[in-house]
Amino acid sequence: MTGGADHAVSEAAVVARGLSRAFGDFLAVDDVSFSVHRGEIFGFLGPNGAGKTTTIRMLTGLIEPTAGEGRVAGLDIRRERRAIKRTIGYMSQLFSLYGDLTVAENIRFFSRLYGVPRARRGERADWVVEMAGLTAQLDRRTETLPLGFKQRLALGCAVLHEPPILFLDEPTSGVDPGARRRFWDLIYALSEQGTTVFVTTHYMEEAEYCHRLALMNRGRLVALDTPSRLRAQLAQPVLEVVVDDPPRACEALHDTPGVVEAALFGRTLHVMVDDARAGTEAVRARLAAAGHTVHRLREVEPSLEDVFVARVRATGGAVVG
Amino acid sequence: MTWRERGERVFGLVAKEFRQVFRDPRMARVVFVSPMIQLMIFGYAVTTDIRNTATFVVDLDGTQASRELVEQLTASGHFAVTARSSRPADLVRALDHGDAIVGVEIPRGFQRDLDAGRPTEVQLLFDGTNANTAAVAQGYAARIVQDFAGGHSAPGVVTAGAPPLELRTRAWYNPNLESRDYNVPGVVGALIMLVCLLLTSLAIVREREIGTLEQLRVSPLSAGELIAGKTLPFAIIGMFDLALVTTVAVAWFGIPLRGSLLLLAGASLLYVLSGLAMGLFVSTVSATQQEAFMTTFLIFMPALLLSGFMFPVSSMPEVFQTLTLLNPVRHYIEVVRAVFLKGAGVPTLWPQLLWLAGLGSVLLTAATLRFRRELA
Numbered sequence: 001m002t003g004g005a006d007h008a009v010s011e012a013a014v015v016a017r018g019l020s021r022a023f024g025d026f027l028a029v030d031d032v033s034f035s036v037h038r039g040e041i042f043g044f045l046g047p048n049g050a051g052k053t054t055t056i057r058m059l060t061g062l063i064e065p066t067a068g069e070g071r072v073a074g075l076d077i078r079r080e081r082r083a084i085k086r087t088i089g090y091m092s093q094l095f096s097l098y099g100d101l102t103v104a105e106n107i108r109f110f111s112r113l114y115g116v117p118r119a120r121r122g123e124r125a126d127w128v129v130e131m132a133g134l135t136a137q138l139d140r141r142t143e144t145l146p147l148g149f150k151q152r153l154a155l156g157c158a159v160l161h162e163p164p165i166l167f168l169d170e171p172t173s174g175v176d177p178g179a180r181r182r183f184w185d186l187i188y189a190l191s192e193q194g195t196t197v198f199v200t201t202h203y204m205e206e207a208e209y210c211h212r213l214a215l216m217n218r219g220r221l222v223a224l225d226t227p228s229r230l231r232a233q234l235a236q237p238v239l240e241v242v243v244d245d246p247p248r249a250c251e252a253l254h255d256t257p258g259v260v261e262a263a264l265f266g267r268t269l270h271v272m273v274d275d276a277r278a279g280t281e282a283v284r285a286r287l288a289a290a291g292h293t294v295h296r297l298r299e300v301e302p303s304l305e306d307v308f309v310a311r312v313r314a315t316g317g318a319v320v321g
Numbered sequence: 322m323t324w325r326e327r328g329e330r331v332f333g334l335v336a337k338e339f340r341q342v343f344r345d346p347r348m349a350r351v352v353f354v355s356p357m358i359q360l361m362i363f364g365y366a367v368t369t370d371i372r373n374t375a376t377f378v379v380d381l382d383g384t385q386a387s388r389e390l391v392e393q394l395t396a397s398g399h400f401a402v403t404a405r406s407s408r409p410a411d412l413v414r415a416l417d418h419g420d421a422i423v424g425v426e427i428p429r430g431f432q433r434d435l436d437a438g439r440p441t442e443v444q445l446l447f448d449g450t451n452a453n454t455a456a457v458a459q460g461y462a463a464r465i466v467q468d469f470a471g472g473h474s475a476p477g478v479v480t481a482g483a484p485p486l487e488l489r490t491r492a493w494y495n496p497n498l499e500s501r502d503y504n505v506p507g508v509v510g511a512l513i514m515l516v517c518l519l520l521t522s523l524a525i526v527r528e529r530e531i532g533t534l535e536q537l538r539v540s541p542l543s544a545g546e547l548i549a550g551k552t553l554p555f556a557i558i559g560m561f562d563l564a565l566v567t568t569v570a571v572a573w574f575g576i577p578l579r580g581s582l583l584l585l586a587g588a589s590l591l592y593v594l595s596g597l598a599m600g601l602f603v604s605t606v607s608a609t610q611q612e613a614f615m616t617t618f619l620i621f622m623p624a625l626l627l628s629g630f631m632f633p634v635s636s637m638p639e640v641f642q643t644l645t646l647l648n649p650v651r652h653y654i655e656v657v658r659a660v661f662l663k664g665a666g667v668p669t670l671w672p673q674l675l676w677l678a679g680l681g682s683v684l685l686t687a688a689t690l691r692f693r694r695e696l697a
Contacts (some may be wrong), residue, residue: 112332
């Protein structure tokens with residue numbers, strides 16, 4: 001997972017080596033290593049409690065690692081926290097905006113906080129307002145804005161000082177897919193301008209947008225690669241099954257010879273098998289025996305969720321969350 | 322990092338804090354309305370003065386002199402005769418039943434003794450269940466009786482060295498024992514503490530509650546800058562309330578400000594340090610605004626009760642008297658009262674000022690260290 005990282009240390013925007021954090025007996029992050037290239041959109045994917053937020057908090061200097069080391073923009077995460085804080089932008093799932101202040105007042109406050117030079121403030125403020133689509137609502141109190149607007153404004157405030165590295169901790173929680181897509185358009189725009197984006201998420205669809213993806217479960221990094229390669233690395237074929245009662249069908253498929261894993265996937269079942277043809281027959285036979293009518297049964301391209309489930313199995317463990 | 326940048330960040334925080342305080346109607350109430358309410362309460366309603374206290378008179382003498390004494394008692398407005406009798410037992414019963422709070426018994430031969438310049442006594446009985454009222458009534462009655470005696474000591478009949486009636490108390494600085502003159506300056510002390518404590522703690526805890534404190538922690542803002550930005554606004558508001566209360570006290574209630582305004586302001590600044598420090602401390606131990614509110618009152622009430630604001634420190638048990646030395650409210654209220662009523666200056670008030678400075682810096686250092694550790 002750290003492949004090729006050594007020569008790239010000076011180039012990398014973020015480096016973690018053996019990063020660990022314990023809370024009492026509980027190891028929230030366990031020996032995690034990776035490096036993020038400049039200008040990359042690097043995704044951290046995993047269920048709640050997987051250690052994503054703890055990792056981001058260590059990298060941004062909010063908490064100290066109990067073991068391991070890390071560098072952000074070449075700065076040591078233990079010794080150069082203040083310098084890191086001046087270099088990065090940060091936006092968390094808990095909103096950083098002041099609801100009782102207006103859009104303009106929030107922008108002004110964060111400009112001062114991040115030391116945006118006076119001469120640049122007007123220009124940066126205009127940029128944020130336009131980007132968030134709030135040009136006509138400068139004097140509106142932030143608390144009255146729809147969530148999607150708040151998220152875009154929060155992102156804008158986090159990059160007022162044009163940080164080379166941006167940390168986003170579950171930035172799109174709670175909004176509809178449309179708002180999420182618009183948010184990601186902004187992230188792409190920032191990335192194209194050279195900003196490194198480190199983002200955590202538990203939305204699989206969102207993970208697809210990342211250049212590279214780190215899968216986390218129970219504090220450990222279980223995979224790290226581009227989304228397409230992660231899918232390609234999955235050795236076993238995946239079958240999509242449409243039945244009337246997916247939960248019961250899923251149960252029926254357990255212990256079927258040739259079936260590696262069966263999991264609910266939306267309203268369908270995803271069944272991972274050793275071999276596509278033999279597996280199809282086995283699944284059809286077992287479901288018929290259990291009294292299910294199979295409306296559809298075909299091989300599909302594995303989703304990231306399938307990859308995730310398979311990786312977790314391969315590294316020996318259950319998925320939390 | 323330049324000082325200019327630091328200043329810019331702190332200024333940004335202060336400006337934001339002011340905007341939020343004045344936008345929040347609850348906060349505005351704490352800042353503007355609560356001083357006014359407290360002033361009105363302590364200026365008008367809460368008075369330890371006594372008026373028309375129910376008085377039972379047993380006049381066993383029945384002479385002109387005894388009638389005059391009773392008349393002088395009632396003419397003061399402090400006492401109102403509700404019943405008379407010639408039997409002392411009735412007086413006791415009236416006190417027992419709460420029909421009277423004060424009993425006056427004038428002995429047989431009162432006028433004769435007075436005229437002859439012989440010592441005589443008037444018995445005053447008080448219902449001590451309300452110690453405050455009794456003490457104040459006692460003070461008034463003693464003064465009236467003494468004045469009466471003075472008026473009756475005709476030069477020719479005074480026997481050497483023996484005053485006809487015994488003198489007991491005399492109130493200095495506040496000769497009319499106006500409790501308002503005493504209470505209203507004390508309001509300043511209570512108010513500044515409340516404003517600093519409550520607003521500082523709420524301002525920090527609110528940010529923790531909504532999650533913006535986390536954002537500030539990931540920003541270039543240092544712990545020291547955060548503390549400065551979060552306390553300066555409330556120091557300013559505290560000083561504003563001082564000016565407000567002082568103006569109303571002098572202009573509306575006519576309370577004399579005999580000492581130096583500059584000394585008052587200086588002592589207030591030292592005092593504000595303690596208030597801010599405690600507010601900061603409350604914010605480190607409270608997760609929610611509600612908790613901060615409760616904790617504030619847990620600190621505020623004992624501090625106020627042990628300050629001499631309402632109950633004199635001198636009548637507390639010795640342990641508590643010593644304990645009150647650690648209470649900034651006590652020292653500050655002493656300074657405020659002395660500056661207002663006595664016109665006292667630094668030569669007499671230096672111990673209090675030293676205590677205020679000492680307590681302020683110790684508390685602020687401790688709270689800052691704790692706050693930093695929490696942020697780190």
